[in-house]
């Protein structure tokens with residue numbers, strides 16, 4: 533998806549003009565995938581732009597860095613403030629926010645002990661990640677031939693830049709085969725997540741989502757959906773799913789910051805009822821929560837100014 537530039541990018545404590553926010557070709561992370569990043573959305577609310585669960589996203593960035601043994605040169609409140617500054621500076625009522633921590637120019641080789649961590653934060657407008665019809669018409673899913681990272685290969689709980697080569701393989705395979713998105717199984721053959729979203733299966737009054745131990749990212753949208761779904765009276769099970777559970781599900785949806793709540797209309801060409809009633813109710817409730825229209829969750833709307 534093309535990027536529409538905004539005016540500045542926060543780089544190591546400075547607001548740098550968009551076109552000057554560049555790195556050297558010998559940047560360590562460019563060679564070895566040794567960065568960690570976040571994807572966050574700011575939404576238009578009655579009180580101006582609010583960044584959804586910003587502090588929790590930045591806290592996850594720190595957990596991702598800890599898994600990589602990466603020292604962070606700023607505190608959580610400093611990066612929270614920096615994200616707010618970037619969103620306010622963009623002048624956009626709603627946007628996508630991308631903080632990234634990476635090893636810059638100066639060291640080469642796999643040992644990172646002497647590498648300095650650099651941090652950048654950009655914001656730009658980003659539309660519907662899985663297409664404008666994702667909520668109503670749903671997306672066509674394919675089980676990937678690519679396996680999700682194993683915990684002892686690339687820890688999937690860390691949003692490490694290098695992990696996303698695995699997601700890109702799966703996504704491109706699905707797109708080239710005429711599908712919209714890939715579902716990834718783990719080494720045990722159980723459902724993990726999608727190339728860029730977590731997954732929920734609706735079965736009777738129960739909604740089932742695979743646990744972090746399946747190789748799924750601990751999703752902030754997944755956590756939001758669990759709270760909303762409980763409010764709507766659904767039972768939640770965080771549990772393993774087999775591939776065949778997907779084929780016979782009453783309904784399926786995927787969720788993530790970028791994808792929000794998107795319905796699934798088929799898996800490997802087996803039709804799934806779409807949009808199912810649970811998906812429609814949860815997507816509507818999610819749209820309200822992120823836009824500050826649900827008092828119960830107003831602390832999740834972190835205002836940019």
Ligand code: PPE
Pocket residue numbers: 570571572699725726727728729730748749750751752753754787788789790791
């Ligand atoms: N799993 C993966 C692999 C993943 O990348 C995401 C976010 C999620 C689950 C959902 O996590 P959360 O956003 O906390 O609910 N994927 C990001 C898009 C990746 C991309 O750059 O493309 C996102 O949604 O921002």
